[in-house]
Amino acid sequence: MLSIAHTVSPSIIALLIFGCYSGAYGTSIKFxxxxxxxxxxxxxxxxxCIYEIDKDDNGLVIKWFHGENQIYQWIPPMPPQDIGIIKDLAEYPVENLRNPNSHSVIRLKTVTIDMTGEYVCTISTFQYEASASAKMIVYVPESDMTVRTYPFNKTHVNLTCAVTGARPQPSLKLYVEGVERNDRGSNYESSEFSTDWYKDDYEVSLDAIIEDMPDPAVVxxxxxxxxxxxxxxxxxVYYPTQLLPYRTNVSQGRHNAMLFIDIFYVTVLRLILT
Structure with missing residues (x-):
């Protein structure tokens, strides 16, 4: 007599168990x-928020939260209500309002930086309750970005990168000829990351102090x-200080400029008189 052995994989067993388990509840969020x-x-x-409501369930209420703050409530057949960060920025497709037992759609006309965070959709009936969450990041590009170099002392140079206006707080890295110079693996003396949150358009900067370089280099x-x-x-392009022409200080430079102007006017006056 022949016998046939059937092997059922653990994944199939898990799906069967999940199907029976989820079927025990009349309300669930699908997506x-x-x-x-x-x-x-x-x-x-x-x-x-796409959900499923059992035909025997009643008393449906749909809510959305931003973090711990409620921003939306819909109790069909009444229209949805929006509050908080989406107030006056939300609209609701007509086709959604006609099918309250399948999905909730919030259409945000404009996205603002305050909308960054975790969103939670909850649905509840008199019988059951379910929820699901997802995170959204709203970013702001920089309004300005600069790279500067200036002498720190006779043997070292300071590299500075400053970024204004970017949010969330950006990460910065400095490179010299393609090699990162603000990590522990580089030949550096010190590096410092700072943020000025008190400006209207705040600034994040990174400073790295490294040994001066003998040749021009891309920073x-x-x-x-x-x-x-x-x-x-x-x-x-960074040019080492030893390759730059000699420069006087500011006060000496102004003195030389005034002396040049005096000589120029004296020369012109002599030409007129002759």
């Missing part, structure tokens, strides 16, 4: 669609906004 990265001032974008700064793909590089 939450929140854009992960959005540029400040752009739009419109959609926040979408680059790379700015990136964490958890996004936004990056920018700014570069300058």
């Amino acid at each position: 939450l669609d929140v854009p992960h990265i959005v540029r400040n001032g752009t739009g419109p974008i959609n926040l979408i 680059e700064c790379e700015m990136s906004i964490p958890n996004t793909e936004y990056k920018r590089r700014e570069r300058i």
Whole structure:
């Protein structure tokens, strides 16, 4: 007599168990669609919560939260209500309002930096409750980015990269001829990262003090906004102080300039008189 052995993989067993388990609940969230990265001032974008309501459930209430703060409530058949950071910036597609038992759509006309954070969609009935969350990052590009070099002492030079206006707080790296110079693996004396949050358009800067270089070199700064793909590089050519022509200080330079003007006028006057 022949016998046939059936082998069931653990993944199939897990799916069967999950199907039975989820079927025990009449209300569940199937999908939450929140854009992960959005540029400040752009739009419109959609926040979408897709859910399933059992035919026997009643008393449906849909809520959205930004962090711990409620920003939306919908109790069909009444229209949705928006508060907080999305107040007066949200609109609701008509087709969504006609199908309250399947999905909730918040269409944000304009995205602002305050909208960065975690979004939670919750649905509840008299019988069950379910929730799901997703994070959105709203970033602001820099308004200015500069790279500067200046002597620190007779043997070292200071490299500075300053970025203004970028949010969330950007990460900065300094490179000399393609080699990063503000990490522990480089030949540096010290590096410092600072942020000035008290300005209207705040500034983040990175300073690295390294040994002076004998030859001209390309100095680059790379700015990136964490958890996004936004990056920018700014570069300058550094010329060692020994290769630059001799310069007098400011006061001496002004004296020489005035002396040159006096000589010029005396020469012109002599030409007129002759």
